[in-house]
Every structure is written in structure tokens, then in C-alpha cells.
Amino acid sequence: MSISEDFLKREDLRSQLFGDVWRTLIPEVFRDVPTYYDKGNAVASLGSCSWWSTRFARAIHQRLPSEAKVLDVCSGTHDIPLKLLALNPQIEIHTVDGSPYMTQEGQRRASERNLTIHAQVCDAHVLPFADNSFDAVSLQFASRHLEIIRAFKEIFRVLKPGGVFCHNDMLRPASRLIEIPYLAYLRCSVWSTAKLFGSSNESMKCVDYFADVIHHFYKPQEMTDLLRGIGFADIENHSFMTGVMSYHISRKPLPQA
Numbered sequence: 086m087s088i089s090e091d092f093l094k095r096e097d098l099r100s101q102l103f104g105d106v107w108r109t110l111i112p113e114v115f116r117d118v119p120t121y122y123d124k125g126n127a128v129a130s131l132g133s134c135s136w137w138s139t140r141f142a143r144a145i146h147q148r149l150p151s152e153a154k155v156l157d158v159c160s161g162t163h164d165i166p167l168k169l170l171a172l173n174p175q176i177e178i179h180t181v182d183g184s185p186y187m188t189q190e191g192q193r194r195a196s197e198r199n200l201t202i203h204a205q206v207c208d209a210h211v212l213p214f215a216d217n218s219f220d221a222v223s224l225q226f227a228s229r230h231l232e233i234i235r236a237f238k239e240i241f242r243v244l245k246p247g248g249v250f251c252h253n254d255m256l257r258p259a260s261r262l263i264e265i266p267y268l269a270y271l272r273c274s275v276w277s278t279a280k281l282f283g284s285s286n287e288s289m290k291c292v293d294y295f296a297d298v299i300h301h302f303y304k305p306q307e308m309t310d311l312l313r314g315i316g317f318a319d320i321e322n323h324s325f326m327t328g329v330m331s332y333h334i335s336r337k338p339l340p341q342a
């Protein structure tokens with residue numbers, strides 16, 4: 086495992102710039118949004134978040150054994166667990182999320198469909214599971230809000246050797262021609278979505294944060310390099326518009342014979 090000096094410096098910068106928002110405002114934002122989270126996302130992303138996350142869920146499903154044990158980190162309202170259980174009700178799904186409000190809404194959706202999702206409210210940087218516990222771990226639309234090296238090392242620890250890590254997020258687009266108009270659009274759309282759904286003052290304070298955090302985040306190829314630095318192998322990447330949304334599927338290697 087070897088993470089380059091450049092990644093360590095960038096993580097220091099991300100923590101300096103956004104650490105206070107992660108600790109104080111982000112929990113408030115996710116207190117505010119659970120019931121309108123899907124509609125808000127649909128409006129802000131013109132429907133593309135839901136389309137992309139369905140593609141991502143299918144890609145995870147194709148890589149799972151039939152009775153897999155799966156962990157969804159930063160599970161929110163359980164978008165990925167519900168999609169995976171719709172594709173295969175045999176899998177056992179555990180989730181963690183820092184927000185009791187998002188988790189409660191996810192649990193409500195699961196029980197509405199008569200499904201069991203084992204949810205815990207906790208910090209994604211310290212996973213309450215033994216080493217080598219899961220066949221797959223997913224993490225969608227949240228790593229921008231995390232100390233990513235700490236979080237990825239925890240995910241590596243709880244995955245079984247040979248298990249898959251499926252990561253999906255809004256990354257920094259590789260093309261400046263896309264990044265500049267996209268971030269301008271995001272500032273307007275997050276502001277108007279927050280206004281439309283009557284968000285709290287705390288959420289309104291985060292309007293610029295959502296674009297700024299992407300500007301300082303990783304491009305798809307950098308995410309591949311970071312995953313490799315953590316120790317993941319067989320890394321695949323699929324991106325929409327050079328990283329506006331991008332998923333990576335990688336594997337924890339089997340021990341050398």
C-alpha cells in the first residue's frame with residue numbers, strides 16, 4: 086500500500102477547506118432533506134443522478150455472488166440497498182450513515198416494501214465491523230464529504246479478500262470545458278432546489294460548498310490512482326461527461342500464495 090505525497094497533501098487541503106463544513110453543516114443538511122432528497126436530486130441533476138445510480142446498482146449486482154453480504158456506506162435513504170434487493174432479494178445488506186434522519190427515511194422505505202436492511206448510525210471513518218466481513222462494499226454520492234483516505238482504508242479492512250469495492254460519486258470532470266459550465270450550473274441548481282424545497286438556513290449556507298468541494302475533488306483517473314494506492318486491484322472506471330458522475334469498481338486482492 087503506498088499513497089503518494091501528492092494525495093496526502095491534497096487530503097490535508099480538503100480537510101482544511103471543508104473540515105468545518107463536514108463536521109457542522111453537513112449533518113444539518115441531511116437532517117433537512119430526507120423526505121424530499123430524491124425529488125431534490127432529480128431537479129438539481131435533471132434526472133441524471135437516478136439514471137446513473139441505476140446503472141451503478143446493476144454493475145454491482147453483476148459482480149455479487151447470489152447470497153452475498155454487502156455493506157452500503159453513507160447509505161442515506163438506502164437508494165443502493167433498495168435497488169440491489171429489487172435485483173436479488175437473497176443478499177444480506179448492512180448500512181451505515183451518520184444521519185439518523187436519512188437512516189429513518191431509508192428504513193421506512195424498506196419496511197414499506199417488506200425488506201430488511203440492517204442499518205447503523207455511525208461515522209463512515211470508523212466502521213463497526215470486523216476485518217474481512219463483506220463480499221462487497223458500496224459508497225455512492227458521499228465520498229466528497231469524507232476524509233477519503235481514512236474512509237477507503239476502513240472499507241479495504243472490512244472487505245473479504247477478493248471482495249469488491251463499488252464507488253460512485255460526482256467527481257471533478259477531467260475536461261475544463263465541462264467543469265466550468267457544470268460548476269456554474271451546479272451553483273444555480275443547488276440554490277434554486279434549496280429555495281424550491283424551503284431548505285433551512287444551514288442548508289442555504291452550503292450552496293457554494295457543493296460546487297467548491299467538487300472543484301477540489303479527484304478526477305476519474307486520479308480516483309483510480311488513489312484506489313490503487315490504498316491497495317485495490319482490477320480497477321474499472323465508467324464516467325459520464327468526463328467525471329460529472331463516475332463509478333469505479335475494484336477488488337481487494339487475494340493473499341499471495
Ligand SMILES: C[S@@+](CC[C@H](N)C(=O)[O-])C[C@H]1O[C@@H](n2cnc3c(N)ncnc32)[C@H](O)[C@@H]1O
Nearest residue numbers: 115159160161164182183184187208209225227
Ligand atoms: C448525498 S447523500 C447520499 C446517500 C446515498 N448514498 C445515496 O446515494 O442516495 C450523502 C450521505 O452521506 C452521509 N454522510 C456524510 N458524511 C458522513 C460521515 N462522516 N459518516 C457517515 N455518513 C456520512 C450523509 O448523512 C448522507 O446521508
